[in-house]
Amino acid sequence: MSDQALKLLLVLVVVLVSLAAGRPALRSGSSDHQRPALGLGEAFAGGVFLGAGLIHMLGDAQAAFDREGVDYPYPMVICGGVMLLLLWVEHLANHAAEHSRGDQRIVPLTAAFMLSIHSLLMGAAFAIATSVTMTIVIFIAVLAHKGSASFALGLELGRSSFNSVSAWRLFLVFVAMFPFGALLGQSLSNASDAHPLVEASISALAAGTFLFFGTLHGLASSPMIQRCCNQREFVGALGGFALMALVAIWT
Numbered sequence: 001m002s003d004q005a006l007k008l009l010l011v012l013v014v015v016l017v018s019l020a021a022g023r024p025a026l027r028s029g030s031s032d033h034q035r036p037a038l039g040l041g042e043a044f045a046g047g048v049f050l051g052a053g054l055i056h057m058l059g060d061a062q063a064a065f066d067r068e069g070v071d072y073p074y075p076m077v078i079c080g081g082v083m084l085l086l087l088w089v090e091h092l093a094n095h096a097a098e099h100s101r102g103d104q105r106i107v108p109l110t111a112a113f114m115l116s117i118h119s120l121l122m123g124a125a126f127a128i129a130t131s132v133t134m135t136i137v138i139f140i141a142v143l144a145h146k147g148s149a150s151f152a153l154g155l156e157l158g159r160s161s162f163n164s165v166s167a168w169r170l171f172l173v174f175v176a177m178f179p180f181g182a183l184l185g186q187s188l189s190n191a192s193d194a195h196p197l198v199e200a201s202i203s204a205l206a207a208g209t210f211l212f213f214g215t216l217h218g219l220a221s222s223p224m225i226q227r228c229c230n231q232r233e234f235v236g237a238l239g240g241f242a243l244m245a246l247v248a249i250w251t
Helices: 003-028 035-067 074-098 106-128 132-159 164-189 198-216 231-250
Strands: none
Touching: 003 106, 003 132, 003 164, 035 074, 035 132, 035 198, 035 231, 074 106, 074 198, 106 132, 106 164, 106 198, 132 164, 132 231, 164 198
16 A cells, blocks of 8 residues: 555544544533543543654654754744644633633634644644654554544534534534645645755644643643543553654654
């Protein structure tokens, strides 16, 4: 199977997993009985994102800038800037939700926006991966996140004051962002010969979202903070990080 055919197949898997995980939650708009499994999935995804962002994507981006003789640590600045931007957006959303006087649309709108941006950058990072191993690494990270993220977003939209059509449209935008990001990344990758730092910049951007969603996303309720005393879920986070560290042996 060619590299492009493999990536197309994996993109299809991601889309199907997103729909399968989010559809029941979106239709029911309730149900907390799956939250323990959701928490474990979030914790594992957090560990995967932390490892993928630090060990793979950020390191690869910095190495590319070093090869081009760029002394300034642009990948670190880009990565940190993305993390701070997403943190700022999340703070604004939380503040707006606290003063929304019953408006149940702000939180799901913000969640859909942030998860869509994250999916877009993940798709771009996935498309520019130059090795099968790196493709699988990003695929694992995406898949670990998509199930829990789709379910959580489906719950938020189902419980909101959006009608069913609007809720589905927002959810489908989120689902479509990953394949759209993959198309965008492939287009930019084709220009990498003329602009060798394009791929490295995308990796740095994606690393920022990976690290944010692995650590700061959800603020006090994030898996790395709220669930650090839950041994099962914290072991899940450690397992995700260890998996990325192990994969680094072959990349």
